[in-house]
Amino acid sequence: xxxxxxxxFRTLADPTRRAIxxxxxxxxEQTVAALTARAKVSQPAVSKHLGVxxxxxxxxxxxxxxxxxxxxxxxALAPLIDWxxxxxxxxxxxxxxxxDLLKRMDQ
Amino acid sequence: xxxxxxxxxxxxxxxxxxKIWRALTQPHLIEEWLMKNDFAPAVDHKFRFSADWGxxxxxxxxxxxxxxxxxxxxxxxxxxxxxxxLTRTGAGTHxxxxxxxxxxxxxQAYQGATYGWRQxxxxxxxxxxxxx
Numbered sequence: 001x002x003x004x005x006x007x008x009f010r011t012l013a014d015p016t017r018r019a020i021x022x023x024x025x026x027x028x029e030q031t032v033a034a035l036t037a038r039a040k041v042s043q044p045a046v047s048k049h050l051g052v053x054x055x056x057x058x059x060x061x062x063x064x065x066x067x068x069x070x071x072x073x074x075x076a077l078a079p080l081i082d083w084x085x086x087x088x089x090x091x092x093x094x095x096x097x098x099x100d101l102l103k104r105m106d107q
Numbered sequence: 108x109x110x111x112x113x114x115x116x117x118x119x120x121x122x123x124x125x126k127i128w129r130a131l132t133q134p135h136l137i138e139e140w141l142m143k144n145d146f147a148p149a150v151d152h153k154f155r156f157s158a159d160w161g162x163x164x165x166x167x168x169x170x171x172x173x174x175x176x177x178x179x180x181x182x183x184x185x186x187x188x189x190x191x192x193l194t195r196t197g198a199g200t201h202x203x204x205x206x207x208x209x210x211x212x213x214x215q216a217y218q219g220a221t222y223g224w225r226q227x228x229x230x231x232x233x234x235x236x237x238x239x
Contacts, residue, residue, distance in 0.1 A: 091116040097140035
């Protein structure tokens with residue numbers, strides 16, 4: 001579990017790589033050329049980042065003719081999602097807001 | 108049945124149960140601390156909390172004026188239940204919120220990841236800072 005976390009964190013720590021991954025999450029499957037057009041780096045650099053993302057299980061590639069299409073693999077993020085801690089944070093902040101409201105309300 | 112976990116938040120609040128009840132059950136007040144909504148204090152009433160990131164589909168399950176309120180809470184691919192309990196104390200009210208039903212099995216965690224990734228990505232930088 002710890003090793004899986006480390007790999008995901010290391011992989012997503014690079015801002016360019018993270019931007020590529022976020023784009024695949026948002027816009028769905030893309031070719032390297034389409035990703036390069038929006039990235040601030042060269043096509044070989046984009047390909048290299050995609051290779052690292054693929055190793056971490058964060059993207060999958062699909063070959064079609066001479067094009068390679070990449071898509072995000074959201075299931076790879078599952079080890080990082082801890083519902084109880086996320087929701088505890090959510091409700092703690094809502095309790096703070098509720099108390100603020102009560103202070104402002106009339107009796 | 109898969110195993111589930113729950114989140115409990117409890118606070119001593121220096122106001123009466125009646126006042127807190129209003130904040131928990133009147134739509135314009137709920138909106139101020141939680142989310143926009145079309146809540147109504149009636150069992151089986153279906154309502155929705157909405158926010159810029161999406162929304163939560165709910166149904167009132169049980170209600171006892173000034174004492175307890177529970178509603179189902181379906182969001183990000185997960186079905187859960189939120190229960191509020193108000194207990195009068197000398198200084199005000201003991202307010203307890205239990206949000207129950209978070210799955211421990213992998214399949215649902217995956218569904219959650221699919222729906223929750225947008226929020227997750229936003230928090231990633233912060234998360235990275237806190238990791239050793």
